[in-house]
Amino acid sequence: MKIEEIRSLSGEEIKKQMDGTYREMMEVRFKTATKQLQNNRELPRLKKQIARFMTVLRERTLGLR
Template sequence: MNVKEIREKSNEELLKDIDSLKEELFNLRFQQATGQLENPSRMKDIKKTIARIKTIITERTLSDAK
C-alpha cells in the first residue's frame, strides 16, 4: 500500500487496516518462530506500512488541531 492509497482512506478505514496488518504480522512472527516463514521481507513491509498509516493519522490530527 503506497502513500497515495493511504491518504485516500478515512481514519476509520486506516485503523481497521492497522488492526489487520498487526494480526498478519503476529501470524508471520509465529511462522518465523516455528521455522515456516517463506518470505521474511514481508514482515519488514508490514511494519513500514503500519508506520506510514500512523504517520498520516498523526498528520491529520495535527492539522485538525490548528
C-alpha cells in the same frame, strides 16, 4: 499500499487496515518462530505499512494534510 492510497482513506478505514496488518504481523512472527516463513522480507514490509498508517493519522491530528 502506497501513502497516497492511505491518505485517500477515512480515519476509520485506516484503523481497520492497521488492525488487520497488526494481526498479519503477529501471524508472520509465529511463522518465523516455527521456521515456516518462506519470505523473510515480510515482517519489515508489514512494519513499514504500519508506520505509513500511523504517519497519516498523525498528519491528520496535527492538521498537516
